[in-house]
Amino acid sequence: MNALKKKESHLAIALLAPTLIVMCVIALYPLGSVLITSFTNRTFASSKITECIGLDNYSRLLHVKVLPIPDTIDSSDTVALLQSMPSEPYRYKPMKTFSFIGKPYVFVATDPEFLRALKDTISFTMITVFFETVLGMACALVFSHAFRGVGVLRMIMLIPWAIPTAVSSKMWAWMFGATRTGIINVIMQRFGLTDGQFPFLLEKSTQLWSIICIDVWKTTPFMTLLLIAGLQAIPKELYEAVKVDGAGAGRTFFCVTLPLVRNALMVAMIFRTLDALRVFDLFQIIFAQKRFSLASYTYYQLIDSKAMGYSSASSILIFLLVFLVSLIYVKLAGGISKND
Structure with missing residues (x-):
């Protein structure tokens, strides 16, 4: 019996070997190349000599400090704040001022x-x-219910996603026009609610909410399609049984529908979360350099700053x-499977 299991495992490895090799070539090589480049000062399309600078790029991206604001300086005076900062290897820029126990501080x-x-991308995703x-x-x-015209309604529902x-970004940009x-x-x-000339895509307080509306309008049909497939896999007999028991719509949803559709729900959420974290085109088309996602910021650092x-x-x-987000989802999915 053990010999048969060993033969089966060896056969599985032999069958998977070509796939693993292709994955290494397609995925690991580009990732490794980018990782190595991230430790250098390499300039795009330049003859400048490339040097290894270690973690300097990561330090410049993530280096933050909280500094007290001297009483002699107005917190709104950005130039004075910059001049008051201690001399260090990195040049800091003020991000936000706040007060703590009556004392003013600046986050640089x-x-x-x-x-x-990073903040906008995470907020957008969530x-x-x-x-x-x-x-x-x-x-x-x-x-998911069968009624007259449901096929036509499903087709209409998929139009935003198609x-x-x-x-769709340009269409919504015109709809959000400031006139x-x-x-x-x-x-x-x-x-x-407005005077008819509110600049939704220029006002910082409404910029993120505007593109959230665009993305929700466009991508909700995709989530619907995945969840319909999960709902249609639920046996109809279960609904008939809970109906006989006198369960209401709310109890039926939370006790029958949701537990049986949660695997499809988890898959849909994984797809959408990972896709939202890598959002590029929506920010690029609507805002260009006015506001960045992580992907569009990376693009401008390469193309504009080289x-x-x-x-x-x-x-x-x-x-x-x-x-990291993928690991969290896998962990949650594993916990759900164990509970089942």
């Missing part, structure tokens, strides 16, 4: 834009995945973030 960083991109999951589940519960991101040409401003003016080593370090940090 060597690369505030990267940290803002909010969009939450709304897309809730709305996707609601739509899936409706469209539209290329470049097209009466933007339909969002027209609608909100009708309800007395800092290949620096952008490689940023790419590695994105990879580590995605890898």
Whole structure:
């Protein structure tokens, strides 16, 4: 029996060997190349001699400090704040001022834009995945039932997802226009919420929420499609049994539907979370250099600044973030499987 199991494991390894080799060539080689470049000061499309600088790129990306603001300096005076900072190997830039126990402090960083991109990317991911999951589940519960015209409604539902991101982004940019040409401003003016000229994509307080709306509109159909597949795999007899027992709609959802669809739900959330963390086109098309995601920031460091080593370090940090989130999801999925 043991000999048979050994033969089966050897056969499985032999069959998987070509796949593993291809994965190493396609995935590990580029990753290793970027990792090595991240430890250098390599410049893109330049004859400048490349030197190893160790972790300097990572330090510049992540170096932060909290410094007290002297009483003689106004916290809004950025130039004076910069001059008051101690002389160090890195040049700090102020990000945010705050008070603690009545004393003013300033949060400084060597690369505030990267940290803002990190914050915006994580916020974008958490909010969009939450709304897309809730709305996707609601739509899936409706469209998983058989009724007249459900096929046509499913096709209509998929239209936002089928539209290329470049097209939908430009379409929504016009809708969010800061004049009466933007339909969002027209609608909100009708309800007395704005004066009809609110700059949604220019005002920092509404920029992130605007692209969150765009992404939720576009990607909710994708979540719905995945969840419909999970819902249709649930035996109809279970619903008939709980109906006989007198269970209401809420109890049926939480006791029958949700436990049986959670594997499909987990897969859908993994896909959307990893995709949102790597968002590039939406930020690039809507904001360009006005506001960055992690991916668009890395792009500009490579193309505009030609800092290949620096952008490689940023790419590695994105990879580590995605890898960490993947591990968390795998751990959660493993816990769910054990409970089953």
